[in-house]
Amino acid sequence: MKIGFYQFCPRHGDPAGNLELIKEGLAGSQFDLLVLPELASTGYLFDEPTELYKISEPANGSGPFLRGLTEIARTHRACIVSGFSERLDDALYNSAAAVDENGVLCVYRKVHLFNTEKELFSAGDRGFPVFFFQQVCLGMMICFDWVFPEAARSLALKGAQILCHPANLVLPWCQTAMVTRSLENTIFSITANRTGAESGQALALNFTGRSQILSPRGELLAQAGENDQDLRIVDIDPADSLNKRFSAGNDLFADRRPAQYQL
Ligand code: ACM
Secondary structure (H helix, E strand, C coil): CEEEEEECCCCCCCHHHHHHHHHHHHCCCCCCEEECCCCCCCCCCCCCHHHHHHCCECCCCCCHHHHHHHHHHHHHCCEEEEEEEEEECCEEEEEEEEEECCEEEEEEECCCCCHHHHHCCECCCCCCCEEEECCEEEEECCHHHHHCHHHHHHHHHCCCCEEEEECCCCCCCHHHHHHHHHHHHCCEEEEECCCCEEEECCEEEECCCCCEEECCCCCEEEECCCCCCEEEEEECCHHHHCCCEEECCEECCCCCCHHHHCC
């Protein structure tokens, strides 16, 4: 299975422009699963929630960004996972959608909101769903979810073989921490970060790039630079994530002791 990420700098407030960037960036490439950054449709910081609301769209795939992404997925006969701003009635969610040639396969709403995201978004309320593409079990988490090991663990316990992880990282620790998330769950992970800078909401943020793909043993299979626009695709066997054996005497999941974890 060819899996990858596209690291780029989304245009602020311009979903149509970002669709074009994504289409151009992926043109001519072959992949089965590709992950894009968090909020790749809109950019990240908004002083006015109403400005973001106008360019947000429903999770059912009827809006222009997810429709366009579905067309790109159709061209590549692939699954694409992207962050987008989801609108539901008066609420906004910082969400990720997985689309294939037929439309939306699954939507995840970010559970652990970071810092000023709380001014714009409601927190995700539907847990961590898994879905299948090419008979491989996939899960999504978004950016700051990395710091809560329960996110990756919940997905792995549900059978996820690959963590799709759209991100807009501004702190320095995620790329290193994800080695542990992959290793402790014996699972592939694709962290798709963005580049560039934004200001708003009384903040000036630099996004840290260094998107990466990790194996179930925590090995770095691909990594982008800090500032580069970069498409990276690697060939993997998703079945490598199914064996949870850590030593002759240890199976990571069978050896868990939930009764001992009670508070
Ligand atoms: C983040 O969750 N975007 C840092």
